[in-house]
Amino acid sequence: MEIPYTVTARPDTGLYNAKVGIWLFLASEVMLFGGLFSSYVFLRIGADFPWPRHELHVLPGFINTMVLIGSSVTVLSAWASLKARRYGWFQINMLITLLCAAAFMCIKGYEYYGKFHHYSVIMQDGSVLDGHRPSDHPENYAPESHNGDKVALTDVNAISLNLAKSEASFLKHLRVSAAADKPYAEAPAGTVVKVRTPDGTEAELNQDWVKSLKKSYRNLENVRSDLAIIKERIDSPAKQIAEMKAAVTGTYPIPFDAAKAEKLTAQAVELRASSKEKIKTLEDKIAELEQANPVAKAATLNLQVVGAPLTFLVDERDFAKYNAKEIIFRDDVVLTGTVKNDAIPLNADVIDLRQSKDPEKSLVWKYYPQLKDPFFKHKEEVTGQFVKKHPEHANDFEKDLDWQHEALRVEIEELVAEDVYKKLEEPGEAINIERSDKRFYSNFSPSRSPYYAIYFLMTGLHGLHVIGGAIVLGYFLLTGRAMYKRNPEHLANRVEVGGLFWHFVDLVWIFLFPVFYLL
């Protein structure tokens, strides 16, 4: 069997199959990125936070644009070389294209790395501090101390579980104090946690034990709810009669149906008699199960740690809430001990008070009192210049987004002398932001704000397209010779189709670059 028009074009459409296919595929890609750009516009016009402008470094994006344009030219030349039957030229051009793709991804990776290691703290009053964590400082980098977004809990003596909800997965946060400089090292595999149950027996706390307890509890609960359902059914006629009585005087009165009430009462009597046996069996079953495993009798299970108290280091996303003595997980596990290490260390480089309730009393000044005067001096200067330039806004300049951007979002570097700034950026000078002062804390990853979310989504998807395209083009380069010998036109067609995809990837970037980096 042979599919027609794989190499030659069909006369009436003027296209071979793969070319029809790739144009249709590109049409769907247009809709994909169309959807993304539409979402971008929607998020931007609907943002209730200052949409970041000029926050990305333009240079890497600019270089990447050049790289992609260059690769577009070479992929075309590769195709033209095949058309001219110059296989050597094809190889050279294709190789350059692939190198461009690699360079693009490296630059992209460099940009991403920078963002993942840049942090932002939104205070309770809306003020924002951006900066780096001292542990990210090259001299100071040690993964074990990399715990700014984690809360440590030491001296844990009591653990409480809810057998209806909890799993033992909190144990993955267990740490041991290995040394002074490594206060929270991973607990070695096979670490055994022994606990004492309320009835005095000791057990090893692990996944399986919790699972078996949960199962017993669930079995017990099932029988209990069987019983509850029967009891409810017995009570239900009385309840219905009460509701009927109430409805007589309700907003939408329904006349009392005496016949129905009588029927219901008879029903209740009958039910009570007929379910007696069943209720007895169920009650016996409950007693038996409670006897068999008294630990799993109630949902809440309080355990005492046997031996040395435990230490945990928990990622902030993993627990629901915490206070000075407890960490409460989402699945209702409660660890009781002493909370430590809950300040966020930061070497700030940007102060952003655009969303601050009152810049004068911002929480930022609690940590950087020395920057308060320079900040407001700078604000005065900006305001002066702004009013001079836009005299019509002399009274309402505070509403102007440009003014806000200039006056309220300031890089600390601009406020102080160079040596002072350098000193501020030293790890030892990091401020420790109390967790109670912050509303939200994140690196510049998708969680930072919808702006960064859509930045990462769009550039990430674009990057995946680059990788996908490069794999296909690389495949043509590596395996092309055999096909070139057999049917050079077929290889040229394949490269043309791959090239069309590659140009589309370039085309998307042509929009992405100004949209994210410049506008």
Next chain:
Amino acid sequence: MDHSTETPAAHGAHDSHDAPVDLAKSIRLYLKVGGYLILFTCITWAVALIDFGSHALNIGIGLAIATFKVALVSLIFMHLNHERGLVYKVLLFTVIFGAAMMFLFVLAYLDPIKASLTN
């Protein structure tokens, strides 16, 4: 279309079984267009540094340049200038639906229900 820009390679998109292709000539064209693209990228950056008085204007100019660049890529690099009706039809509907999507998203956001209550 100007005859000088009708490259043999591009012409090959028409008919796959034609005479040998003038490689140097087509590569010259691609380099020239690539040069324009780089030039306009620089212009985009430069223009973004100038304040035209309103964000909308800045965004409009930036997007206009980007659209021009996209036109260059699709017409010359992707040989759209040599394609026949079918591809145009597909792309036309795609662009209509894409534009409708963006326009109606924005319209739906900018026309909230409170606007009709105050009227």
Next chain:
Amino acid sequence: MEATLDTKHADHGHDHSHDSHHDEHKVNFVQKYIFSTDHKMIGVQYGFSGLLFLALGFMLMLVMRWSIAHPGVPLPPALDWILRLFGDDFVSRWAPNGTVSGSLYNMFGAMHGTIMVFFGVVPLGFAAFVNFVTPLQVGAPDMAFPKLNMWSFWLFALSGVLMVASFFLPTGAAQAGWTNYSPLAATVQMNSDSHFWTGQTQWLFAMVFNISASLLGAVNVLTTVINLRAKGLTWMRLPFFTWAMFIIAFLLLLAFPPLEVAALMQLSDQLFGSSFFLPTGLVTKEAGLLNISGGGHPVLFQHLFWFLAHPEVYVLLLPAIAIVSEVIPCNTRKPLWGYKSMVYGLLTLAFLSFIVWAHHMYLTGMGSVVATFFQFTTVLISVPSVILLTCLMISLWGGSIRFPVPMLFATAFLPMFGIGGLTGLPLAFTFIDLYLHDTYYVIAHFHYIVAPGVIFGLFAGIYHWYPKITGRMMNSTLGHLHFWPSLIAMNVLFAPMFVQGMAGFHRRWFDGGKVFEMTSHKYFYLNEIISWGAWGLGIAQLPFIINFFYSAFGGKKAGSDNPWNATTLEWNTPTPPPHGNFLTEQVVYRGPYEYSVPGAEKDYSPQWEPLSDGEKTASVANLKAGLTIH
């Protein structure tokens, strides 16, 4: 060089070579039945998976209907086995003592919708039929990209496995409705220990794979129709079935990407803690103020979702119309009435379907300008739908209709779809929709379209093309036993829902509105009647299942390659069609529905037969008499 080239031809079927029929002798079992690149086998694979998913979605619904009709009562043994399919652990977690919990109802509700729409009807109605029939109808040896076709099936299979497997996660499957609106979707399972292994996240992964499979399939179908049409098969000679499939593929191609965007954004919300669809200050009962940046928009998700999901409605509906418009001319022995207006109606319908989506979102608070626009387009789109339905109805007029089982289903489709369509008209208007939205009225409306409408169309297709697929006819008695009870049960099932909906019954009450008994108790008894309809519908499918499997081996032999005496190209292949389909190159001489042509010897003139002398004479005579031939 030539000599070395020839040896390599065999392992490269796509080459510009002429040594065909090489590879088909070498296929082993796995290549033939599992990783097949043959469009017919892939069609059958899609068909089987589609039917399986339809059965699964149906069973989920039976459990839900029990909960609605008998809230708090343990499932009877006749239904309990459905839950037991999921294992004892699942039952003890979600249905303690065999009663349906609220969470289980939500889970089954969400999965019923998802499975029926994306894994049942589309794979069966579009993917199965388009794969089996369309290449045959255009006279092509296979799809344009056979390997891609195989990949899209297996991508779809992977997505199906993911979707079903998500039932067994500790969190259970997705529980936020088939529309998966944020912020509910983002918060309903956020207490789970792992954000990755939750039903919501796996739902999104499954959808991303499903969408990608649909996109690849759509590209393949479009390329096949555009580039592989047989000689002489011009656009206006395409069977209406292929036209409809062509348009559906376009809808999928252009409407699915925005949903892919929405799914990726929601994945990012789930896994990376972003806030695309989560507004500032979002609070949940359990976690209080959420630890997120906020600043996103829930409405954005609805826009992206419905941008797909409205065209998706037509993706569900059009295969049925396509099948019915093949079955009706074949059994009335008359040309399809108004073929051209149907094609243009179809094109208009497809175009408009892209700009009506926000009528699903009137409740989000829409200003008068936008609301007016969407009301206008929504009413407008009923015009082409009515054109299609009217043409099909008029096609029946004056024919000497024969009623084999496919024709029964096809004729039943018309009024059922009519009811579904016409009851949708009031919903186009904001002031009515604000009241009826999310009530059983809407459920009744779209189920009338997709259940007695679309599913009947698909049954018609299965009965119609079964002899081509297997070489044997399906049993007619069993077919009647399938059709009549189904028709009755469907109406018992869905008609009372209109009444309940207008009485204000909300569609997501897991206890059927028990707590609201005092306000609407007048219609409360309908819950049980509807459920009886559901049980009846389930039982009515048994003859079909028996017929489906029995006839493949024990059915009456089809007798000829063209048992229905139809006119389109798929009936010109050997039965069942071999790999490569046609024995000779196909040439098309005429339009697709030339039944009872004046002057012809038979009452059907297939597309592959040149005009006979009698026909030529008759047409000249007609022209002279000032008449035209349809």
